[in-house]
Amino acid sequence: MTFDTDDLPLAGIRVLDLSRVLAGPWCGQVLGDLGADVVKVEHPERGDDTRDWGVRTTPGNTSYFDSVNRNKRSIGIDLADPEGLAIVRALARESDVLIQNFKTGGADRLGLGYDALSAENPRLIYCSVSGYASDGSEATRPGYDLVVQGEAGVMALNGEEGGPPLKFGVAAVDLFTGQFAAQAVLAALYQRERTGRGRRIDHALFDSGVSLTSYYGLESLAQGFDSRRYGNSHPSIVPYGVFEAGDGPLVITVGNNAQYRRFCEQVLGRPDLCADPRFATNLDRSKNRAAFVPVLEAELAKWRRQDLIAGLRAAGIPCGEVTGLREALLGPRALEAGLIVGDAEAGRVIAPTYRLDGARLPVRRMPPTLGASTDEILEERLGYGAERAEALRAKGVVR
Numbered sequence: 001m002t003f004d005t006d007d008l009p010l011a012g013i014r015v016l017d018l019s020r021v022l023a024g025p026w027c028g029q030v031l032g033d034l035g036a037d038v039v040k041v042e043h044p045e046r047g048d049d050t051r052d053w054g055v056r057t058t059p060g061n062t063s064y065f066d067s068v069n070r071n072k073r074s075i076g077i078d079l080a081d082p083e084g085l086a087i088v089r090a091l092a093r094e095s096d097v098l099i100q101n102f103k104t105g106g107a108d109r110l111g112l113g114y115d116a117l118s119a120e121n122p123r124l125i126y127c128s129v130s131g132y133a134s135d136g137s138e139a140t141r142p143g144y145d146l147v148v149q150g151e152a153g154v155m156a157l158n159g160e161e162g163g164p165p166l167k168f169g170v171a172a173v174d175l176f177t178g179q180f181a182a183q184a185v186l187a188a189l190y191q192r193e194r195t196g197r198g199r200r201i202d203h204a205l206f207d208s209g210v211s212l213t214s215y216y217g218l219e220s221l222a223q224g225f226d227s228r229r230y231g232n233s234h235p236s237i238v239p240y241g242v243f244e245a246g247d248g249p250l251v252i253t254v255g256n257n258a259q260y261r262r263f264c265e266q267v268l269g270r271p272d273l274c275a276d277p278r279f280a281t282n283l284d285r286s287k288n289r290a291a292f293v294p295v296l297e298a299e300l301a302k303w304r305r306q307d308l309i310a311g312l313r314a315a316g317i318p319c320g321e322v323t324g325l326r327e328a329l330l331g332p333r334a335l336e337a338g339l340i341v342g343d344a345e346a347g348r349v350i351a352p353t354y355r356l357d358g359a360r361l362p363v364r365r366m367p368p369t370l371g372a373s374t375d376e377i378l379e380e381r382l383g384y385g386a387e388r389a390e391a392l393r394a395k396g397v398v399r
Contacts, residue, residue, distance in 0.1 A: 003362055008035025013189065016095040017041065017072065018088070018112070020048045022145070022171055023205065024101040024129045025068040026178025031097065031185060032071030033352035033361050039095075039377055040069060040368070041088060044076035044399035047370040058347040059369070066367040068178070070349045075378075076371030076399025079110060083397045090382050092117045092124065097185055101129040104139040114200045125188045127181055127201040134202050143205040145171040152209025157216045160231035177208040238285040239263075239296055242322060245305035249322040252312065257281055262315040267308070268299055342366060371399035 005011055013036040017028035025040070025048070032038040042048050047060075054063035078084040089111065092098055098117065100107050107113045107128070114126045128134065131143015149155045149167050159166035181203045188199040210217065219227050233241035240253045254260050260282070264273045273279055273295070278288040285292050300308065305321060312319040323331065329340055329350075341363045342348040352361040378384035378398070392398045 010035035014095045015097040016091050018100040019129060021050055022068055022174035023177040024099050026175055027127060027181040028072060028099050029068050029070060030182035033354060038072040040072045040074045041077050042074055042370055044078050044371060061347060061367055066347060066349055069367040070363050071365050072368060073373035073377060074368035074371055075374045078397050081397045085110060088112060093121050094381060097125045099127045103142060104130055104134050118198060122197055123192060124198040125185055127185055129177060129181055129203050131205050133204050145174040148173045148205045148209040152206055153213050154209050156226060157213060157229060159229050161229050173205050173209045176212060177203055177205050180208055236286055237282060238289055238292060243300050245303045245308050246301050248305045250305050250309060251320050251322060253318045259317050263317055266315045267311040270299060374398050
């Protein structure tokens with residue numbers, strides 16, 4: 001099936017996105033994917049910081065910007081100008097959701113804080129994204145993903161044993177914060193249906209970073225010291241990780257002892273590895289990892305990767321090749337799933353992950369150029385005619 005705009009879950013919901021960089025814009029993108037009309041407010045000259053990050057994709061846009069700004073419209077407004085602030089306040093009065101990630105206190109100084117805007121629009125759901133708790137001693141510290149990955153222990157659980165702590169390959173704290181914030185907005189929208197009133201939502205990057213430590217975090221609390229790092233291996237299941245066949249890496253995940261027997265007997269042709277009491281059970285293999293892994297690695301190196309994968313799948317053992325990033329995005333699996341939208345000339349984005357009634361939610365709007373919808377939004381939302389919009393543009397208030 002295909003979706004008409006009115007079929008989307010958040011059709012009719014208006015979102016004013018005052019945020020920039022990654023976490024806040026990701027929240028807005030999630031809401032846009034689900035059907036909301038998201039108006040992204042940007043500085044009229046430089047736009048969002050991420051328009052200057054990464055690789056140029058189309059004129060005025062980059063890979064960073066495009067990754068968190070699909071399904072949005074852009075309006076360029078100078079918030080340092082009183083007329084620009086008046087426009088934003090007017091847009092907030094008729095919005096359902098506002099997202100901002102000013103430094104703590106910044107929105108209030110501009111007259112765009114929760115108290116001021118909710119007084120004018122009691123139904124407004126006001127979502128603030130910050131680096132640290134807004135009521136804590138570090139409230140005014142700026143939040144950066146890499147700093148928080150270090151401070152929250154996320155880097156400490158990533159990497160090889162004996163090696164340095166490693167960050168995630170993407171800004172995981174930022175992206176998870178945006179996803180968590182979007183979930184809270186959805187819950188507040190649902191509650192508003194019963195109460196008729198909006199809510200204030202605060203979400204801090206540090207909180208998200210701690211949450212990401214998940215079972216590793218709880219394990220370290222339970223045992224009284226930091227857990228070991230295992231790189232691409234599993235801390236308690238063996239064999240479970242990335243291994244090298246003769247011609248390339250693959251993932252093998254032997255999840256239980258029945259799978260292990262099939263792995264040894266049907267795939268490797270090494271029943272002796274099952275019979276060896278050092279390796280008979282997962283607990284045995286975990287305890288004797290140092291003895292087991294070199295034997296396994298030597299055996300796997302004899303195989304071509306695709307032959308090994310075919311044997312593993314025939315034996316019902318989860319596995320897969322380790323591909324390059326471009327190979328994965330342009331490969332048949334992503335193509336069949338419809339995960340890449342657009343083309344090299346017009347720009348490409350990754351499609352929303354959501355499917356409803358068997359269909360993937362659409363990319364209704366490619367990431368906008370700076371201020372592309374300014375006149376449209378001013379007329380549609382505020383009733384400004386072309387002459388008034390041109391006067392504001394001439395003064396540099398809007399783009």
